[in-house]
Amino acid sequence: PRIVTLPGDGIGPEVTAAAVQVLREVAPDVTIEEHLIGGAAIEETGEPFPTATREAVRGADAVLLGTVGGPQDSPWNRLPRPQRPESGLLALRRAMGCYANLRPVRVLPGLEHLSPLKPELARGVDILIVRELLGGLYFDGDRRLDGDSAHNTMRYTRAEVERVARVAFWAAGQRRGRVTSVDKANVLEVSELWRSAVQDVHGRKYRDLTLNHEYVDSVAMLLVSNPGRYDVVLTENLFGDILSDLAAVIPGSLGLMPSASLGDGAGLFEPIHGSAPDIAGQGVANPAAAILSAAMLLRHGLNRPAAANHVEGAVARALRAGPTADLGGRASTGAFTDAVLDNVQ
């Protein structure tokens, strides 16, 4: 199998390098090819998603992404929007057709104390957020900014909702069988369509699973006050952006949270944390999310569940043995990666 890595910006290169070390260990037969994305690509080619990268990902079996974006005052952020680093990431997602973004949030036994929540609330939390990734306010063409007014449009078609809903139900079938669909149907027409399309998919094929609908404000609240009530949470793109970052702090650090973006072709795997320019290059970034993204790549991208479990177990053991600074520990990126490597061997 052929894997493309896109280390990107900030701590992206460090954590991707760690994940690649682990991948080479558990899947020595894969070929790995590195390409440019985001700010790093802008520096080299003037574009955040260069043609060479586009062509490389087209032929890949899976793509492992680092992180994209500079500090707030970066000159990249003063470029016209389509030339900024984040636009490279969005263009990549679109080019790969990855419409379903899976973000698992799991509090590992024995690591409840890392959570900002009281341990009794954090214990046993195991949520899968399924975020629609190619629709809504993100990609719509009806967007405008002039000096005195601006707008963006949140738009969905029934087909776009149905295809991501199927992924959520499929995932729920392998878990505890419950899907909570998020919307703001008391205010938004687009949420009414969302609700009705999700309901239809459920009624047609997944009546053995439990579906309920909750408002986005209520979900934000309950994710904090009672996260144990959720199994699979299905949401549109922007709500998912907000709710998945929110949920991601429950285990204690964004540095733990991987993601998989799936569609009809190859999958895209990336940590959900940002590029953290303030700590880039210091060797202190937590590579756990990148390594766990590589595990998701093994599971969903290469269909190697045993290797994926192996890596996940090794990360859990390394976390118990000595976490990185974001979790209050002292392990460097390298030391943590070595601990994972020791545990997978």
Add this chain to the structure above:
Amino acid sequence: PRIVTLPGDGIGPEVTAAAVQVLREVAPDVTIEEHLIGGAAIEETGEPFPTATREAVRGADAVLLGTVGGPQDSPWNRLPRPQRPESGLLALRRAMGCYANLRPVRVLPGLEHLSPLKPELARGVDILIVRELLGGLYFDGDRRLDGDSAHNTMRYTRAEVERVARVAFWAAGQRRGRVTSVDKANVLEVSELWRSAVQDVHGRKYRDLTLNHEYVDSVAMLLVSNPGRYDVVLTENLFGDILSDLAAVIPGSLGLMPSASLGDGAGLFEPIHGSAPDIAGQGVANPAAAILSAAMLLRHGLNRPAAANHVEGAVARALRAGPTADLGGRASTGAFTDAVLDNVQ
């Protein structure tokens, strides 16, 4: 002064009655007139915001609202959107021109244990969320739903952003002097306008205050992992809906959280919790949020800060003495209200 109360649906009537008892005690000179809103208004008049209510609020010095909306399976939710209970609330906000919604989130000393967060994170949290209330996806006319697609538009004008930004800076000036403006400027044009307009207001008149800009996903995360870093949080309508419910759980219960909606005319004061139809009529609802909304009415609506402080102190003492069920206590609505009344006398 003339106050209009709109008890509304679910637990609205119970908690509003409690707040009215307290108001009569500390401001015996006010006249109070009750009117219909939401589902209760639909039942009586066929409309969620009847003409009589519209006229009554027009002449009022302040409006005290209960809660609006039925259970998910309520027949009200099958009415055409403009006739549903929530549309009555939105029409009320618009009719009163209340564009700045203030939602204070404060963890009271000695009540840290009520928070879902670890006590060391909850201690001392004192945030004011300033939510734009009349713009964005909520009221825009460009909305559509047909069988196969739907859209809503998030739109702001510079003037709409500037007026609510002024309220946020004014409030920050009376607090710790820091405003965090929330946007998603890495993706949305409307957020770029938001950011630039807030920046302008700051530069023109409030350079002595600290302003910074953060992405909505990051704020959702940091409100949980490090809420102590926030003073005033300024946000557009839908982001504010999500973030304020999220922040509201930090003190332990939505049942504690009041709000004030201000504009150019009279203010609207309401608890931020919903109508909680599951516990309506049982006499167990927490009236604290409604009573604290009455305190905000005294402060912002009638300019009686001493009376407002008096009520807030009484609520804090009653909470320490014995909270309601939502906070793990056993006080009924009536018993809790009596405790507040004892404390204001």
